[in-house]
Amino acid sequence: MADVTPLRNPDFRRLWLAGVVTVIGAGLTLFAVPVQIYALTQSSAYVGLTGVFGLVPLVVFGLWGGALADRMDRRTLLIITAVGLGVSSVLLWVQAALSVNNVWVVLCLLSVQQAFFAVNSPTRAAAIPRMLPLDQLPAANALNMTVQQFGFIAGPLLAGILLKWVDLSALYMIDAIACVAPIWATIQLHKMPPSGVSKDARTNGFRDVLDGFRYLAGHKIVLMSFVVDLIAMIFGMPRILFPQIAHEGFGDPADGGTVIALLSAAISAGAVIGGVFSGWFHRIDRQGLAVVVSIVVWGLAMVGFGLTAHAPLLWPALFFLMIGGIADMVSAAFRTTILQSVATDDVRGRLQGVFTVVVAGGPRVADVTHGAVAAVVGTTAAAAGGGALVVVGVVIAALLVPVFVRFRTSSAESPRLLAASDEQRPSDS
Numbered sequence: 001m002a003d004v005t006p007l008r009n010p011d012f013r014r015l016w017l018a019g020v021v022t023v024i025g026a027g028l029t030l031f032a033v034p035v036q037i038y039a040l041t042q043s044s045a046y047v048g049l050t051g052v053f054g055l056v057p058l059v060v061f062g063l064w065g066g067a068l069a070d071r072m073d074r075r076t077l078l079i080i081t082a083v084g085l086g087v088s089s090v091l092l093w094v095q096a097a098l099s100v101n102n103v104w105v106v107l108c109l110l111s112v113q114q115a116f117f118a119v120n121s122p123t124r125a126a127a128i129p130r131m132l133p134l135d136q137l138p139a140a141n142a143l144n145m146t147v148q149q150f151g152f153i154a155g156p157l158l159a160g161i162l163l164k165w166v167d168l169s170a171l172y173m174i175d176a177i178a179c180v181a182p183i184w185a186t187i188q189l190h191k192m193p194p195s196g197v198s199k200d201a202r203t204n205g206f207r208d209v210l211d212g213f214r215y216l217a218g219h220k221i222v223l224m225s226f227v228v229d230l231i232a233m234i235f236g237m238p239r240i241l242f243p244q245i246a247h248e249g250f251g252d253p254a255d256g257g258t259v260i261a262l263l264s265a266a267i268s269a270g271a272v273i274g275g276v277f278s279g280w281f282h283r284i285d286r287q288g289l290a291v292v293v294s295i296v297v298w299g300l301a302m303v304g305f306g307l308t309a310h311a312p313l314l315w316p317a318l319f320f321l322m323i324g325g326i327a328d329m330v331s332a333a334f335r336t337t338i339l340q341s342v343a344t345d346d347v348r349g350r351l352q353g354v355f356t357v358v359v360a361g362g363p364r365v366a367d368v369t370h371g372a373v374a375a376v377v378g379t380t381a382a383a384a385g386g387g388a389l390v391v392v393g394v395v396i397a398a399l400l401v402p403v404f405v406r407f408r409t410s411s412a413e414s415p416r417l418l419a420a421s422d423e424q425r426p427s428d429s
Helices: 010-041 044-071 074-097 103-131 134-162 168-178 180-187 205-217 220-236 239-250 258-276 287-308 314-342 345-377 379-400 402-406 415-420
Strands: none
Touching: 010 044, 010 074, 010 103, 010 134, 010 168, 010 180, 044 074, 044 103, 044 205, 044 345, 074 103, 074 168, 074 180, 103 134, 103 314, 103 345, 134 168, 134 258, 134 314, 168 180, 205 220, 205 345, 220 287, 220 314, 220 345, 220 379, 220 402, 239 258, 239 345, 239 379, 258 314, 287 314, 287 379, 287 402, 314 345, 345 379, 379 402
16 A cells, blocks of 8 residues: 655645645646636637647746746745635636636636646655655655546546536636645745755846756756656557547547546546555665656557557456556656656756656647547557557667666665766756
């Protein structure tokens, strides 16, 4: 079972408990926004704009937010962004309750909300190593990711149930109320002032971001944690194919039905299972090897899904997606731990910002590539072939950068690791 040792730390416990509430509220808003936009426009093209209005602030403010997390007190930054998320949720509720009925207002408020999230996410991740010892980071990351994946399932399901009795504005209102929890939790945290950061007033955010990229370019272990994740997501994330597979492969209605709901929830369900049974994570010392193996399993699972994604093989297809979700949970927990434990604290926020961009951008690139390939060769070849490319790609990457596979958590704080991995300290950032 999951290792709950990190919950003994008061700061981490408050953040985690607040997260249980907020992920469900956030799930309601993520469900409500595209539903409201479609109701206003009756156009999938406008619904598709949510991807643009959501991704651009994630990229821009994810990088800038990481730089801020290295330059100011992380507790203060968490409070500011938690309040910003709450205010944006309140404004979404107000526009729905007052029936403003303007799609651009909804999209702009979504962008504002995602901007605050993009700053909050790397700050929160960079704060965790200041709360917990190194050996508790895998368990802490598993606990956080389990809650996140639970929200991906519970939020939409709860929204579908609630809409039978309330209107869309109530979903926004519940999210706004849920935002009180993280505000309270962050106010209770201990101060986390920046460590080892230059006070040169001439230094700006753009230079800070560039310094973070320079650090990343000279740090093979951290760089590889991003590379293998991009390989896994770009080649192996078939979510954009779910509507076509559900309709053509299993006879679901073209406008959605039970099968697409099951397909959409399967990966997150597997991730929750992986998190619940994550008690063994702390015993893994060779975390680089664990990441490579889990991504290989992810790729093989997507091959299995592609080959079974047609009637009457629905349950085998769901099984392979759930196996993929478990593997993704393992990979994500250890990649996050590697980033948190190896990077120095004065650059950790910026690298978490890059991590946020990679996690947000990889699946969206996958949507484009899988959709284009499926239009030419079909969904089976797109999904199964993508999974095979994941296996080949991650094995080649591991062979080219063996220091990542050899990485051990027990040596993360050893000076010898620096020489072994050709790491470079950040400049005067």
